[in-house]
Amino acid sequence: LLMTTEVVVLYFAKSAELAEVRSENITVSHQVTSLQLWQELVSKHPRLAAIRDQVVLAVRQEYVSLGDELLILHPGDEVAVIPPLSGG
């Protein structure tokens, strides 16, 4: 039995332009690697693939690189797509 959970995904800067959305709720499995989570987002918004090599995620406001790291997601958790920073 694969548990799923609903999380909020936030898109910023170039990723918001590519996904054409700033915020959406998605249902994903409760345990997922950061790379699988990214692939989930790309399957919903194929144009996101363009930034695959210059992106990280933030989960509950902490940075997570795309890779094998296993995330435990809870209902309502905030996931953000973080293109290269350009503040300052």
Next chain:
Amino acid sequence: LLMTTEVVVLYFAKSAELAEVRSENITVSHQVTSLQLWQELVSKHPRLAAIRDQVVLAVRQEYVSLGDELLILHPGDEVAVIPPLSGG
């Protein structure tokens, strides 16, 4: 024949307190080492001796350490007594 010349001496900070004057004209020889010039000032204002080891002069607004350096003085030249700096 030893030529003499009249120069303006400016005193600042602690040296002005010790000499009890801020500006005066003195007559000194036209060619003089910086140490001889200092000794001239101490002979006029003996209390200046107290700062002998923490002082430099400025001649025509350029720093000169006390020593053997020969100064050529012209009438009206500005000589200043410069105690340790504390600007900033």
Next chain:
Amino acid sequence: EVENADMSGCEIAANDIVKLTHDKLSTEEVSASVVCPSCGAVSLFIGITRNSFEGKKVVELEYEAYIPMAQSEMKKICWDVRQKWPSVKHIAIHHRLGVVPVSEASVIIAISSPHRSESLEAVKYCIDTLKATVPIWKKEIYETEDCSWKENKECRWAGSREK
């Protein structure tokens, strides 16, 4: 609380101010917010929007932020500063969002310390780290009406072209 002999006479507790705002930034305000009677030094850095990039004329810039995370990353920077320079007294980091016209400030950082070397070093650390870790993005809008999302070279996942 670490007591420091140099802090004698300053009754105000050490203070971190982080602010994201759509309003114009004020150098005077940020600077005044870190002054304290036991501190002989205030160092500031002001980031200003430039009029050109690679020969293209920039008309204006627009900043957006992941606001709660940006605030939390800015507070982490303040924490790091206090570990590295314990004598630092006050830290203020203001970042502007939305449209910022050319020649106006996008970021102002001010840090006070009893002696100058700590505040000078800490300001440099703050702006370097802010560029690398705080989730804020800048879009440059050019005279030619195209635009481009910028990438800080300090950001470790930025494209390799910019490294």
Next chain:
Amino acid sequence: EVENADMSGCEIAANDIVKLTHDKLSTEEVSASVVCPSCGAVSLFIGITRNSFEGKKVVELEYEAYIPMAQSEMKKICWDVRQKWPSVKHIAIHHRLGVVPVSEASVIIAISSPHRSESLEAVKYCIDTLKATVPIWKKEIYETEDCSWKENKECRWAGSREK
């Protein structure tokens, strides 16, 4: 005049402003005087009068200067900065004279450059060198009504106790 690619679009000639004044210093004014559309960075250092020295409470400070020579030494510092960091655009150094109450600025240095590292390094160089070479003196007046002429440790002919 050395042309620098980063200076494209800035029509204002590079500028050194040195000022000695009995008036209160304004951070906003000094900062604004170095802003230019081709410069992404303004770094500032503000020296502030402190309320204590070696446990004695300082009531106020009084500065005096050998004014024409101080101006000429400040201009030499600007010249040195331009040799060391050719991309620096504007330099402003304001020093206050006379009585300066506790918590007010005695000196403000502001420097603009296209990128930040130059202005940050140049500001540090300016204040370090100003303390070592510009003929200005500070007298601290204590609560106990005695007073003392200060000595910068950067001044090479200061007493060895302070080195």
